[in-house]
Amino acid sequence: MKYELVSGFETHVELATATKIFCGCTTAFGGEPNTHCCPVCTGQPGALPVLNKKAVEFAIRAGLATHCEINTVTHLDRKNYCYPDLPKAYQISQFDKPLCEHGYVELESGKKIRILRIHIEEDAGKLVHERGFTLIDYNRGGVPLIEIVSEPDISSPEEAREYVEKLQLIMRYIGVSDCKMQEGSMRCDVNISLRPEGSEKLGTRTEIKNMNSIAHIEKAMRYEYGRQAEILSGGGKVEQATMRFDETTGETSVMRTKEDAQDYRYFPEPDILTVNIPQSEVDRIKNSLPELPLEKLRRYIDVLHLNAQNARLIYKYKAACDWFEEAVAAGASPKNTLNLIVGTVFSRLDTEEDKEKFDVGISGAQAAELIKLLDGGKINATLAQMTLAKMLETGDGVEKFISAEDMRGMDDGELTRLCKEAIAANPQAVADYKAGKEKAIFALYGYLKRATQGKADVQKATEIIKSLI
Amino acid sequence: MAITEKEIKTLARLARLDFDDERCREFSGEFGEIIAFADRINAQVGGATSDIREVGGREIAYGDLRDDEVKESLLNEKVLSNVQSEGGFFPVRRVVK
Numbered sequence: 172m173k174y175e176l177v178s179g180f181e182t183h184v185e186l187a188t189a190t191k192i193f194c195g196c197t198t199a200f201g202g203e204p205n206t207h208c209c210p211v212c213t214g215q216p217g218a219l220p221v222l223n224k225k226a227v228e229f230a231i232r233a234g235l236a237t238h239c240e241i242n243t244v245t246h247l248d249r250k251n252y253c254y255p256d257l258p259k260a261y262q263i264s265q266f267d268k269p270l271c272e273h274g275y276v277e278l279e280s281g282k283k284i285r286i287l288r289i290h291i292e293e294d295a296g297k298l299v300h301e302r303g304f305t306l307i308d309y310n311r312g313g314v315p316l317i318e319i320v321s322e323p324d325i326s327s328p329e330e331a332r333e334y335v336e337k338l339q340l341i342m343r344y345i346g347v348s349d350c351k352m353q354e355g356s357m358r359c360d361v362n363i364s365l366r367p368e369g370s371e372k373l374g375t376r377t378e379i380k381n382m383n384s385i386a387h388i389e390k391a392m393r394y395e396y397g398r399q400a401e402i403l404s405g406g407g408k409v410e411q412a413t414m415r416f417d418e419t420t421g422e423t424s425v426m427r428t429k430e431d432a433q434d435y436r437y438f439p440e441p442d443i444l445t446v447n448i449p450q451s452e453v454d455r456i457k458n459s460l461p462e463l464p465l466e467k468l469r470r471y472i473d474v475l476h477l478n479a480q481n482a483r484l485i486y487k488y489k490a491a492c493d494w495f496e497e498a499v500a501a502g503a504s505p506k507n508t509l510n511l512i513v514g515t516v517f518s519r520l521d522t523e524e525d526k527e528k529f530d531v532g533i534s535g536a537q538a539a540e541l542i543k544l545l546d547g548g549k550i551n552a553t554l555a556q557m558t559l560a561k562m563l564e565t566g567d568g569v570e571k572f573i574s575a576e577d578m579r580g581m582d583d584g585e586l587t588r589l590c591k592e593a594i595a596a597n598p599q600a601v602a603d604y605k606a607g608k609e610k611a612i613f614a615l616y617g618y619l620k621r622a623t624q625g626k627a628d629v630q631k632a633t634e635i636i637k638s639l640i
Numbered sequence: 641m642a643i644t645e646k647e648i649k650t651l652a653r654l655a656r657l658d659f660d661d662e663r664c665r666e667f668s669g670e671f672g673e674i675i676a677f678a679d680r681i682n683a684q685v686g687g688a689t690s691d692i693r694e695v696g697g698r699e700i701a702y703g704d705l706r707d708d709e710v711k712e713s714l715l716n717e718k719v720l721s722n723v724q725s726e727g728g729f730f731p732v733r734r735v736v737k
């Protein structure tokens with residue numbers, strides 16, 4: 172029998188606020204252990220949590236960007252469990268009234284992965300297990316998180332990858348999180364069940380906890396699919412369980428089963444009042460949202476008619492898109508601007524982080540002054556690339572590198588005149604070309620190159636030469 | 641529900657408080673009163689969380705929430721002043737095998 176994969180994600184995203192969710196301690200990553208702590212985030216008796224407005228705002232932003240409805244009257248709840256990463260023996264979270272509900276994340280195919288809810292909560296501390304001890308660092312304890320719970324709409328590891336990537340992009344675009352999985356600012360719990368193809372009924376699911384890389388998610392899903400399919404096709408039953416993924420073996424194994432599932436005894440958090448958010452504030456946040464990643468990608472391809480592959484390379488980096496759009500607004504052609512970004516600018520940015528920041532030394536508007544020369548045929552692509560590289564290196568404008576002298580001979584009239592000269596000077600090559608030897612035209616390029624110190628636009632010259640002979 | 645002196649002693653040890661026998665006796669009495677009070681509240685609201693929300697149902701306006709401004713944290717020595725620290729960490733008995 173063929174089985175269909177059914178998967179839902181619970182994704183934790185750390186919000187990029189300056190302070191923790193209930194106290195003024197910094198959220199900065201790293202730092203010596205237990206140096207970003209205070210009586211509130213270490214759970215000292217009598218210390219009272221005070222909710223961070225920015226954390227609520229960021230969660231609403233995330234909700235609106237994923238098409239959720241916002242519960243403007245919302246409260247927090249206690250989730251009780253006893254583990255040393257929580258100093259209070261409970262986590263302040265949201266149970267029955269999450270801040271955001273009923274949204275979706277759209278994939279490129281147009282398929283929508285529905286979002287059941289997004290709630291705010293505090294992150295736990297970090298545990299290091301060493302010899303007979305567990306050592307606790309509460310620096311991360313109390314960092315604001317949102318938990319994004321999807322419906323079980325994901326039906327393949329590939330869709331899972333795209334869902335996580337799209338979520339990451341959305342969160343980065345709207346500035347609420349850097350979503351760095353390797354630093355733990357984005358982590359996924361993956362629910363998986365199987366059902367016979369065509370069946371509507373959901374099977375028993377397992378949950379793989381705490382995945383911190385997209386590659387691992389895909390691997391774990393493939394393994395878990397195989398494991399469950401084997402059980403089911405052998406006539407067995409999948410047991411509801413929480414699983415762990417072993418990065419070295421690529422296998423999943425049972426961590427705990429349903430029998431020892433915890434009862435979190437949720438109850439309303441008495442130390443924090445119910446929050447009442449005016450609709451005007453929700454509207455303000457909605458109006459401040461930027462164009463979202465998928466809308467941008469579609470506009471680049473469908474409206475600006477950009478090469479899809481290049482558009483895909485740039486749309487992942489919002490700052491790069493902003494720079495691109497600034498250049499285009501200043502009059503540069505979208506096509507040439509994108510080519511220069513992908514070919515010249517990106518090659519100077521080594522890491523993902525550099526591309527993310529897109530701190531390139533000149534503005535999009537400055538680049539536009541160069542690109543317009545290329546657009547108008549005043550310079551060729553090679554010279555444009557070389558000059559852009561110099562501009563990026565020095566931060567100087569185009570006038571520093573390209574003089575009127577450089578552009579002489581590059582307008583259409585001048586180029587036509589030079590092409591005529593080249594034809595007159597190379598009768599044998601012209602004859603060969605006419606006889607079908609395509610490569611003979613290279614002799615004419617050589618002439619043009621010498622006459623213009625390599626600045627002639629070869630593509631345009633080819634058109635002119637072909638029209639002349 | 642009464643609370644025994646032995647339970648008080650355990651709690652005191654966990655909280656690193658030093659109680660002599662007389663204090664323990666006093667406390668077991670006080671604890672009894674506190675628990676009785678909680679029972680009285682529970683009886684009033686039937687133990688349902690939505691009812692508890694009603695009882696304490698005050699609201700805070702969004703505008704009155706805390707601004708996102710960093711305050712100085714506690715010194716590490718202070719944070720760890722109640723434990724025998726290991727390299728700046730809180731140590732507990734190993735929780736995983």
Ligand SMILES: [Zn+2]
Pocket residue numbers: 191194195196207208209210211212213313
């Ligand atoms: Zn704190």
